[in-house]
Amino acid sequence: MTLQQLKQIITIADSGSMNEAAKKLFVSQPNLSAVVKEVEEEIKVTIFLRSNRGIIITTEGEEFLGYARQVVQQYDLMQQRYDEKNVKKKFSVSTQHYSFAVEAFVEMVKTFGMDEYEFAIHETRTNTVIENVKNMKSEIGVLYLSEFNKKVLKKLFSESSLVFEELFTCDTYVYIWKNNPLAQKKIISMKDLEQYPCLAFEQGLNNSFYFAEEMKSTYQYKRIIKADDRATMLNLMKGLLGYTLCSGIISENLNGNDYIAVPLKESEKMHIGYIRHKGTKISPLGERYLEGLKKYKDKIL
Numbered sequence: 001m002t003l004q005q006l007k008q009i010i011t012i013a014d015s016g017s018m019n020e021a022a023k024k025l026f027v028s029q030p031n032l033s034a035v036v037k038e039v040e041e042e043i044k045v046t047i048f049l050r051s052n053r054g055i056i057i058t059t060e061g062e063e064f065l066g067y068a069r070q071v072v073q074q075y076d077l078m079q080q081r082y083d084e085k086n087v088k089k090k091f092s093v094s095t096q097h098y099s100f101a102v103e104a105f106v107e108m109v110k111t112f113g114m115d116e117y118e119f120a121i122h123e124t125r126t127n128t129v130i131e132n133v134k135n136m137k138s139e140i141g142v143l144y145l146s147e148f149n150k151k152v153l154k155k156l157f158s159e160s161s162l163v164f165e166e167l168f169t170c171d172t173y174v175y176i177w178k179n180n181p182l183a184q185k186k187i188i189s190m191k192d193l194e195q196y197p198c199l200a201f202e203q204g205l206n207n208s209f210y211f212a213e214e215m216k217s218t219y220q221y222k223r224i225i226k227a228d229d230r231a232t233m234l235n236l237m238k239g240l241l242g243y244t245l246c247s248g249i250i251s252e253n254l255n256g257n258d259y260i261a262v263p264l265k266e267s268e269k270m271h272i273g274y275i276r277h278k279g280t281k282i283s284p285l286g287e288r289y290l291e292g293l294k295k296y297k298d299k300i301l
Helices: 003-015 016-025 029-043 061-083 099-112 126-134 150-159 230-239 285-299
Strands: 048-051 054-057 089-095 119-124 138-146 162-170 171-176 200-203 226-227 244-246 259-263 270-277
Touching: 003 016, 003 029, 003 061, 003 162, 016 029, 054 061, 054 119, 061 089, 089 099, 089 126, 099 119, 099 244, 099 285, 119 126, 126 138, 126 162, 126 270, 138 150, 138 285, 150 162, 162 285, 171 230, 200 230, 200 244, 226 230, 270 285
Parallel strands: 089 119, 089 138, 200 226
Antiparallel strands: 048 054, 138 270, 162 270, 171 244, 171 259
């Protein structure tokens, strides 16, 4: 049976008359009767009983019509979804856990609006950021390089036909709750941090030092807790006086002013940038997003 035949049978059922259905479909009644007969023979079920008053839908016919309506409705939904007028342009970003990357995304969405575009942002693990850009799930991936990880990650970028573009360079900071005893210090050392739990983002199967989102990934921490998301990190900073090592670029608009960044004495440089597919042109949305990210250079502490 065909989609057209299903639509014709549904029209007959809704019209309550073969004659009325034929008028609506602009076909002859004999042709419509032939369609019903062909479908009934195929499914081995009598859908309609004819009478002087029109048609009667059998019990088996009601069941068949239920399935037929679902098929037609799903087809109509698919057609609407992929109609050229209705298809929205898509833009996706993948990023390590940076509040400034999310804030820049928010501003970009506000600029373009959501009527014509379908947006996605994936705040995720380092390897997933790379895979998402490699597989073109995301146009842009935001992450950092350091003296420690750059050789390994750049090799991975090259093998995946990706290029890294630096946005800005910053020092390493200690990110803590404002009421942490260390919050009053002008600079914090690794020795100062020993009695507090270090908080690190879980990297799953790719839990290599090179994929760590925090600086000093090879340091022998006495206490360490791993978590999956930024909200949990903030809760642990407050509940257990934990800390994490970051770029120092924080977003009070998104995270509030309960958390501060204090310079780390044993600071190392973080080269924050983005990856994209080699040879591809950045879309207007991507360009606007990157402009937003570049503005955070002025907010480096």
